[in-house]
Amino acid sequence: MARARPEPMHVVKQRRDAAFMALVDGIPYAQFLGITAERRGDELTGVLNYDEKLIGNPFLPALHGGVISAFLENTAIMTLAWQHFLPLVEDGHMKIEDLTLENIPGFPKTIDFTVDYLRTGLPRDAYARAWVGRAGRRYATVRVEAWQDSHAKPFAQGSGHFLMPQPKGGEAAP
Numbered sequence: 001m002a003r004a005r006p007e008p009m010h011v012v013k014q015r016r017d018a019a020f021m022a023l024v025d026g027i028p029y030a031q032f033l034g035i036t037a038e039r040r041g042d043e044l045t046g047v048l049n050y051d052e053k054l055i056g057n058p059f060l061p062a063l064h065g066g067v068i069s070a071f072l073e074n075t076a077i078m079t080l081a082w083q084h085f086l087p088l089v090e091d092g093h094m095k096i097e098d099l100t101l102e103n104i105p106g107f108p109k110t111i112d113f114t115v116d117y118l119r120t121g122l123p124r125d126a127y128a129r130a131w132v133g134r135a136g137r138r139y140a141t142v143r144v145e146a147w148q149d150s151h152a153k154p155f156a157q158g159s160g161h162f163l164m165p166q167p168k169g170g171e172a173a174p
Contacts, residue, residue: 016039016086017039019085019086020037020039020082023078023081023082023085024036024037024078026081026107027074027077027078027107029070029074030070030074030078033048033054033067033070033071033074034048034049034050034051034054035047035048035049035070035071035074035075036049037075037078039082042082042083042086043129044075044078044079044082044129044130045127045128045129046071046074046075046078046127046128046129046130046146047125047126047127048063048067048071048125048126048127048128048146049125050123050124050125050126054067054123055123060120061123062120062121062122062123063120063121063122063123063126065115065117067121068115068117068121068126068146068155068156069113069115069156069158071126071128071146072113072115072128072144072146072156072157072158073110073113073144073158073160075128075129075130075144075146076113076130076142076144076158076160076162077107077108077110077162078130079129079130079132079142079144080108080130080132080135080140080142080162080164081107081108081165083132083135084108084135084164084165106165106166107165108140108162108163108164108165109162109163109165110160110161110162110163111139111160111161111162111163112160112161113158113159113160113161114158114159114160115156115157115158116156116157116158117155117156118154118155118156118157119153119155120155121146121148121155121156122148122155124148124149125148126146126147126148126155127146127147127148127151128144128145128146128147129144129145130142130143130144131143131144135164136164137164138163138164138166139161139162139163139164140161140162140164141159141160141161141162142159142160142161142162143157143158143159144157144158144159144160145157
């Protein structure tokens with residue numbers, strides 16, 4: 001029996017990109033703040049695109065602490081959702097044309113989230129990356145760091161616990 005021929009890489013990349021854009025577009029508050037994400041393979045980097053409305057202290061100037069917290073939390077949620085959603089896309093359970101906000105599984109819900117402000121967030125673009133410590137069927141723990149000029153000098157870090165989305169209609173979890 002011959003093995004099935006693997007899909008061409010451009011088809012796989014197109015499907016992943018469509019799935020990723022559906023997830024990123026699924027968080028309206030992230031859109032309001034100008035938070036986007038970049039994907040390299042299975043690694044996500046959150047990007048907080050600088051805008052004057054994000055300044056909390058105009059005398060320094062410095063990014064608002066709530067904006068920094070929201071940026072960290074949204075990066076954690078996007079990373080968890082991508083990790084949870086990617087197997088459905090890879091297994092072929094969802095087709096590219098079906099990847100709309102209404103058809104994707106739900107997003108993880110925040111149980112708690114703690115932020116450590118390490119230094120002033122300067123008025124420029126910021127980046128964040130999240131690491132999933134544990135992701136079970138119901139619960140996940142995530143750590144996230146944000147930096148601006150140098151990844152070695154984070155200006156904020158956070159950790160949180162999230163309730164994972166449950167399958168619709170009693171389906172088995174992937």
